Every structure is written in C-alpha cells, then in structure tokens.
Amino acid sequence: MTKNESKPQQQGRRVTIVDVAREAGVGISTVSNALAGKDIVRLKTRNKVIKAAERLGYRASPLAQALRSRRTMAIGVLVADVANPSYPDFVRGIEDVALREGCTLLLCNTDGDEERQLEQMQSLIDRQVDGMVLLSPHCESDRVRELLGKGVPYVLVQRRSERYDDNYVGGDNEAGIRAAVEHLAELGHRRIAFVCGPAASSAVAERLAAYRNAVKRLKLDHAEDLVLANDYGIDAGHVAGAHFLGMKNPPTAIIASNDMNALGILDVAAERGLSVPQDLSVIGYDDIALARLERINLTTIRLPKREMGAAAAEALMELISKEAGARLPRRTLFPTSLVVRKSTGPLKRSSRER
Amino acid sequence: MTKNESKPQQQGRRVTIVDVAREAGVGISTVSNALAGKDIVRLKTRNKVIKAAERLGYRASPLAQALRSRRTMAIGVLVADVANPSYPDFVRGIEDVALREGCTLLLCNTDGDEERQLEQMQSLIDRQVDGMVLLSPHCESDRVRELLGKGVPYVLVQRRSERYDDNYVGGDNEAGIRAAVEHLAELGHRRIAFVCGPAASSAVAERLAAYRNAVKRLKLDHAEDLVLANDYGIDAGHVAGAHFLGMKNPPTAIIASNDMNALGILDVAAERGLSVPQDLSVIGYDDIALARLERINLTTIRLPKREMGAAAAEALMELISKEAGARLPRRTLFPTSLVVRKSTGPLKRSSRER
DNA sequence: CAAGGAAATAAAAACGTTTCTATGGAGTGT
DNA sequence: ACACTCCATAGAAACGTTTTTATTTCCTTG
Numbered sequence: 103m104t105k106n107e108s109k110p111q112q113q114g115r116r117v118t119i120v121d122v123a124r125e126a127g128v129g130i131s132t133v134s135n136a137l138a139g140k141d142i143v144r145l146k147t148r149n150k151v152i153k154a155a156e157r158l159g160y161r162a163s164p165l166a167q168a169l170r171s172r173r174t175m176a177i178g179v180l181v182a183d184v185a186n187p188s189y190p191d192f193v194r195g196i197e198d199v200a201l202r203e204g205c206t207l208l209l210c211n212t213d214g215d216e217e218r219q220l221e222q223m224q225s226l227i228d229r230q231v232d233g234m235v236l237l238s239p240h241c242e243s244d245r246v247r248e249l250l251g252k253g254v255p256y257v258l259v260q261r262r263s264e265r266y267d268d269n270y271v272g273g274d275n276e277a278g279i280r281a282a283v284e285h286l287a288e289l290g291h292r293r294i295a296f297v298c299g300p301a302a303s304s305a306v307a308e309r310l311a312a313y314r315n316a317v318k319r320l321k322l323d324h325a326e327d328l329v330l331a332n333d334y335g336i337d338a339g340h341v342a343g344a345h346f347l348g349m350k351n352p353p354t355a356i357i358a359s360n361d362m363n364a365l366g367i368l369d370v371a372a373e374r375g376l377s378v379p380q381d382l383s384v385i386g387y388d389d390i391a392l393a394r395l396e397r398i399n400l401t402t403i404r405l406p407k408r409e410m411g412a413a414a415a416e417a418l419m420e421l422i423s424k425e426a427g428a429r430l431p432r433r434t435l436f437p438t439s440l441v442v443r444k445s446t447g448p449l450k451r452s453s454r455e456r
Numbered sequence: 457m458t459k460n461e462s463k464p465q466q467q468g469r470r471v472t473i474v475d476v477a478r479e480a481g482v483g484i485s486t487v488s489n490a491l492a493g494k495d496i497v498r499l500k501t502r503n504k505v506i507k508a509a510e511r512l513g514y515r516a517s518p519l520a521q522a523l524r525s526r527r528t529m530a531i532g533v534l535v536a537d538v539a540n541p542s543y544p545d546f547v548r549g550i551e552d553v554a555l556r557e558g559c560t561l562l563l564c565n566t567d568g569d570e571e572r573q574l575e576q577m578q579s580l581i582d583r584q585v586d587g588m589v590l591l592s593p594h595c596e597s598d599r600v601r602e603l604l605g606k607g608v609p610y611v612l613v614q615r616r617s618e619r620y621d622d623n624y625v626g627g628d629n630e631a632g633i634r635a636a637v638e639h640l641a642e643l644g645h646r647r648i649a650f651v652c653g654p655a656a657s658s659a660v661a662e663r664l665a666a667y668r669n670a671v672k673r674l675k676l677d678h679a680e681d682l683v684l685a686n687d688y689g690i691d692a693g694h695v696a697g698a699h700f701l702g703m704k705n706p707p708t709a710i711i712a713s714n715d716m717n718a719l720g721i722l723d724v725a726a727e728r729g730l731s732v733p734q735d736l737s738v739i740g741y742d743d744i745a746l747a748r749l750e751r752i753n754l755t756t757i758r759l760p761k762r763e764m765g766a767a768a769a770e771a772l773m774e775l776i777s778k779e780a781g782a783r784l785p786r787r788t789l790f791p792t793s794l795v796v797r798k799s800t801g802p803l804k805r806s807s808r809e810r
Numbered sequence: 811c812a813a814g815g816a817a818a819t820a821a822a823a824a825c826g827t828t829t830c831t832a833t834g835g836a837g838t839g840t
Numbered sequence: 841a842c843a844c845t846c847c848a849t850a851g852a853a854a855c856g857t858t859t860t861t862a863t864t865t866c867c868t869t870g
Contacts, residue, residue: 116826118825118826119826119827119828120826128849128850129849129851130826130850131828131829131830131849131850131851131852132848132849134827134828134829135828135849138828142847142848142849143848143849144847144848144849147849161578162582162827163523163582163584163825163827164582164583164584165519165523165528165583165584165825165826165827166523166825166826166827166828166855167826168519168827168855169517169519169520169825169827169828169854169857170826170827170828170829170854170855171827171828171829171855172828172855174519183544183548184544184547184548185545185548185745187539187541190537190538190539193538194537194538194539197565206562206579206583207562207563208560208562209561209563210561211548211551224515225560228515228516228517229518229560230518230519336745336749365746365749365751368749368750368751369749369750369751372750372751373750391539391690392719392746395690395719395722395723396723396726396727397726397751398751398752470856472855472856472857473856477820482820483819483820483821484820484821484856484857484858485819485820485821485822485858485859485860486818486819486820488857488858489819489858496817496818497819498817498819501818501819516856516857517855517856517857519855519856519857520855520857520858521856521857521858522825522857523824523825523827523855523857523858524824524825524856524857524858524859525825525857525858526825526858
C-alpha cells in the first residue's frame with residue numbers, strides 16, 4: 103500500500119460510471135440509480151456502490167448528465183455591469199441559493215446594449231441553462247421577448263412588464279420615491295429634481311410616476327425641466343449634476359437614479375463649491391455599502407438587494423422544478439426604506455427664497 | 457408511403473445536426489466538418505450545408521460538443537467577493553477576451569474561505585472548464601495545489617507562488633509600495649503604518665517587503681507595531697483605523713491594504729474628527745473608480761485591472777490551445793503608478809501631539 | 811481502359827451519463 | 841406446484857455532437 107496507490111489520479115483516463123459498475127460488480131444503471139439516491143436500489147447494493155465509487159474517486163460528469171437528463175444545473179444571470187456596485191449584491195443573493203441547489207452561475211454583462219444582451223441570451227439558451235435571472239434592461243423589446251418565449255424559465259428583477267406575465271421580483275418603487283419626496287418636502291424643499299434611469303426599465307417608469315404623484319400631492323414645483331432622462335452610473339451623475347446645477351434657477355434637491363448616480367452629482371456639487379446638504383440635498387437609490395461612509399453619508403432608498411437576488415433565484419428554482427406547462431406568474435415585492443443620512447438637510451433660507 | 461418523411465417544424469423537438477444532414481442531403485459528419493469550417497469539404501457542399509442549417513435555424517449544442525470534443529468553451533473565475541469593487545474590473549477584462557474567444561465565464565465567490573474555494577474548484581473541474589483564473593487567495597495550500605495538479609490550465613492573478621511554476625499576471629508591487637513610501641517621506645512623514653492584506657496572498661509578502669526596504673533605506677521609523685496583519689475590505693479598514701489611531705503615538709500616514717481598506721480607515725479618521733490630509737495621510741491600492749470622487753479623493757496605487765484581467769485570460773487561452781504537455785510558465789508584470797490625490801499631504805507640526 | 815490514388819463524403823464509434831425496457835428471482839394466493 | 845405479481849437488477853437506447861475509419865467518387869496516368 104504505497105501512497106500513490108491510494109489516489110491513482112492518472113492524467114489519462116477519467117473514472118467513469120462503467121468503472122464503478124465493474125468495481126462494485128453491478129450494472130451501470132444500478133450505479134446511476136444508487137448514486138442518485140433512488141429508493142429502487144436495495145440499501146445493501148447502494149452502499150456497495152457508494153463504497154466502490156469512493157474507492158475509485160469517482161465524480162460524475164455534469165456534462166454527460168446534462169446532455170442526457172436535459173438539466174444543466176446552470177443558470178444564467180444578466181446584469182448591465184458587475185462593476186456597478188449595485189449588482190454584485192443581487193448576484194451574491196442569487197449565488198447563495200444557486201450554490202445550495204448545486205447550480206452554477208453564468209454571469210453576463212450586457213453593458214446596457216440590447217444587441218449584446220441578445221447575443222448573451224442566445225448563448226445561454228444554446229448552453230441550455232435551466233433558467234435565467236435578468237437584471238438588465240431591455241425586457242420589452244420584441245427580439246428579447248422572442249428569446250424568452252423559447253421556453254427557458256426566467257425571472258425578472260426590478261423590471262416589470264405590463265405586456266407579459268413574468269415572474270418578477272422587485273422593490274416597492276412607489277413607496278421608496280414617495281418617502282424620499284416627502285422627506286425633502288418636510289425639510290422645506292420645493293424644487294426637487296428627479297433623475298431617471300435608462301428608459302427601457304420599468305422601475306424607472308414607476309419611480310417617475312411616484313415622483314410626479316408626490317410632487318403634485320404636496321403641491322411642489324412640478325416644472326418639466328426638473329426631470330432628466332439619464333442613466334445609472336457615476337458619469338451619468340456628472341452629466342445630471344452639471345445639467346441641474348447649471349440652471350438659472352437650480353433645484354435645491356435632487357433624487358438620483360441610483361447611488362452611483364448620486365455620487366456623480368455630489369462630485370459636481372463639490373467641484374462647484376456647493377456644500378451638501380446646506381446648498382443642495384441629494385438622495386440616492388439602492389443603499390450600496392459605500393453610502394454609509396462618513397465621507398459619503400448618502401441619504402438613500404434602501405433595497406434589500408441580496409435578499410431580492412435570493413428570492414429571484416428561489417422563484418426560478420421553483421419555476422424550473424415545475425412541469426413545463428405550469429408557470430405561475432409570481433410577483434414578489436420587497437419593501438423599500440428611506441435611510442436618512444447627511445446628504446439631505448433643511449433648505450437654507452439664504453439659498454432660495456420662495 | 458413513408459411516414460417519417462417530411463416533418464414540419466415541431467415545437468418541442470430540437471433541431472439537431474441530423475436534421476441538417478437530411479435537409480442538405482449529406483452525411484452528418486459532413487455537416488459537422490462544413491460548419492466547423494474545415495477545408496476538407498468542398499466549397500459547394502459547405503454552402504449547401506450552411507444554407508440548410510440556416511433554413512432550419514440550427515444551433516449546435518455546446519453540451520454535446522463539449523462532451524465529445526472535451527472542450528467546454530468555459531472558464532472558471534475565482535474571486536474572493538465580487539461585491540468588492542476591485543474584482544469586477546479584473547472580471548470585465550477576463551470577460552472581454554473570453555467573449556471574443558466564444559467562452560463563457562463561471563464566476564465563483566470564495567469569500568476568502570479555503571474550504572469554499574476547494575469546493576468551487578472541484579465543481580469547476582467536474583464541469584471540465586477549459587481553464588481557470590484565480591484571483592482568490594489560498595494558492596499555496598496543499599489541497600488547492602492537489603486540485604491544480606489535476607491538469608486544468610490556470611493562471612494566477614496577483615498571487616505568485618515561489619514553490620510552483622505558475623502562469624502569473626500581477627502588478628509591480630515593489631514599485632508601487634516604494635513610490636508610496638517615498639511620496640510620504642517627501643511630505644515629511646516618518647511614522648508610516650502599513651496594513652497587510654490576507655496572509656495567504658503573495659502580493660502581500662511582496663508589498664510588505666517593499667515597505668520594509670523603503671522604510672529602512674529612507675531611515676524612517678521602523679517600529680514593528682506599524683505593521684498590521686489585516687484583510688481587504690471596509691470593515692477591516694475600520695479595524696485597522698481604530699488600531700492605529702488609538703495608539704499613544706499614532707502614525708501620521710497609513711498605507712492601506714487596498715482602496716476599500718483605505719475607505720474604512722478614512723471613515724474612522726472622520727469619526728474621530730481628524731482631517732485628511734492635515735492630521736493623517738492615507739494611501740490605498742488598486743485605484744477603484746470611486747477613488748477619484750471629490751468626496752473621497754484617495755491617493756492610491758493604480759493597477760491596470762481590466763488590462764490585467766485581459767492579459768490573464770489571454771495567457772490562459774494560449775495555455776489551453778497548447779498541447780497538454782507544453783506549459784510555458786509565463787509571468788507578466790504590469791507597471792503600477794502612484795496616483796496622488798488629496799488624501800496625502802505634508803506633515804503638520806501641530807499634529808504630532810494630538 | 812484498367813489501375814491507382816487523392817479527394818470528398820458517409821458510416822460508425824465514442825464521449826459519459828440517464829432512462830426505458832427486459833429479465834430473473836423471490837414472494838403471494840389458490 | 842402453478843401462474844402471477846412485484847422487486848431488484850441488468851441491458852440497451854438515447855442525448856447531439858466530434859472524430860476515426862470506411863467507402864465512394866473522380867481524376868490521373870501508364
């Protein structure tokens with residue numbers, strides 16, 4: 103019994119189910135059933151098989167399993183850009199349950215480009231992922247829908263469609279924005295600007311509507327130029343900041359499309375020598391980890407991202423295990439909460455008199 | 457008459473290579489060769505096949521291809537945590553070339569946990585990834601090495617091993633840290649603290665050595681308590697900050713293990729009412745996107761992360777295409793550069809006694 | 811014009827499983 | 841003891857390709 107004998111990890115041939123069958127002295131279907139834990143095999147036989155498998159260091163080939171059983175144990179995840187701190191949290195949530203279920207994640211960055219998203223989706227379908235989670239925009243386009251119609255289970259996160267009955271996990275956009283506007287109004291702000299995310303996303307529409315409602319209800323300034331179609335991300339924030347702060351009658355508060363966007367706006371404010379919140383209040387969306395830093399201290403609308411990712415994955419798993427026909431469109435809404443920090447404050451009399 | 461002759465496009469059944477062969481009136485191997493672009497098929501035949509494939513909307517099954525050809529066109533990527541902003545940039549770089557090569561990414565978070573990393577690696581090997589890129593620590597452990605020895609091509613990023621001849625892509629740690637120390641020394645700092653990353657990483661050892669060399673050469677304070685074994689991440693930064701700033705004779709400058717770590721330290725400084733850089737200078741490592749924000753303005757050592765990720769993937773691709781035996785250990789070193797922003801400044805006399 | 815050979819194509823084997831079907835043997839009721 | 845079920849197992853087909861081997865076609869060439 104030398105050491106090398108115990109683990110004969112030859113570079114050459116892989117240990118297959120056939121080897122295990124031979125070692126255990128049974129047929130290969132018995133091995134398959136035994137290792138799958140099917141109760142059709144006698145306990146004694148099963149143990150024999152398991153022993154043999156261990157002795158040989160057998161590991162089933164997921165590839166072959168997938169080909170035959172049509173379950174790849176892989177799920178695709180589409181995000182706009184992992185480099186944007188909002189997404190990794192969702193991804194971690196998805197991963198939490200995927201890992202538990204023995205699934206692997208195929209992560210794809212779409213960069214918000216529809217063409218690219220289509221390619222990635224097609225590739226995922228080709229690879230026969232068991233399902234996909236979409237955190238990327240472009241869920242309404244006909245071409246995307248054509249692919250989604252091919253029968254892959256999927257769950258949308260933060261993108262709801264009116265036209266289709268999707269499984270959906272999202273945050274309560276209405277409540278979040280409403281709380282934000284009310285908070286600012288209480289502080290005395292009347293000119294509150296609103297930055298939209300990418301137009302293709304439904305969350306944007308909901309938030310915008312919520313903003314308009316709240317502004318109307320609270321009788322705040324509802325000038326059309328207080329709304330800017332923009333994007334997520336710091337650069338977009340720079341643009342938005344420059345836009346609003348360059349106005350002749352600039353808003354005293356800005357609700358950004360998300361936290362990164364807010365950081366961009368704060369950046370512009372700092373460059374122009376404006377103090378936050380004395381001269382300008384800013385509210386973000388998502389509550390990324392950085393937001394609570396002393397140097398940032400961003401008031402923002404918290405989204406339980408990791409939990410939402412997990413919920414999306416759970417829903418997907420359920421969808422996958424269900425028979426092909428029986429899809430129950432489930433829509434899970436997560437509560438949002440306004441986290442008040444130091445990027446918002448009372449309107450200074452001097453800065454704008456009404 | 458023949459029953460199975462003309463099948464209209466059924467919803468359920470997948471279009472296989474057999475269908476294409478029948479449609480084109482050729483054998484299946486011809487289809488395979490034609491679509492693979494092998495010049496063994498006559499141009500006329502190839503066109504006929506391509507036409508047929510298009511007519512049927514044929515898409516080859518990557519699963520079946522992988523099973524037979526033993527190339528999965530998938531590469532595994534191991535990171536400690538995608539939620540740490542340093543990693544996504546590397547990942548994007550890897551993705552850039554993976555996509556170009558038609559490969560899919562399997563992204564795994566190890567959370568810096570060796571056990572978890574081992575599981576993930578084993579899973580990747582089971583799935584027969586064509587190769588893997590490791591950005592995670594724990595590359596020296598015997599158990600990790602046992603898996604790496606199984607013949608999967610791999611490239612280490614930022615983790616060099618002395619004991620093994622790995623393919624490696626890294627930044628010039630020595631130059632980076634040297635520049636940082638010199639910069640601080642020029643500003644008049646003599647007590648410069650140094651925060652180490654996770655002990656398992658080789659980059660840490662290199663940086664620590666570089667720090668010690670520079671401190672010695674410049675005849676700065678080299679007290680042993682100026683070095684703290686720590687981790688990456690904000691929380692670790694809080695710990696480090698509390699540790700150093702709580703000393704009776706605190707350092708006037710701190711070189712953090714990375715940018716996130718530095719942010720944590722800045723956070724503690726702010727909480728304690730210290731001004732940066734008047735009372736404390738802080739230097740990060742990596743130059744994440746956030747570092748250049750006005751509110752952060754972190755002096756840091758820039759690493760070309762995306763390029764490095766791309767280079768790692770390139771090296772991996774080369775390794776994969778090479779014959780199994782011929783592995784050429786290639787070590788690519790990327791230059792680092794000190795980006796001076798506003799978290800470092802001249803030593804203030806008054807701050808010596810606080 | 812038959813033979814030889816190269817080029818193109820087709821057929822068959824292989825990849826490593828799961829799943830469907832067949833088989834043998836042990837247990838029942840008559 | 842008989843047919844009859846039931847259970848555990850074995851055998852074979854199937855998943856959809858690539859690759860290896862066999863066969864056909866067609867062009868030379870003596």
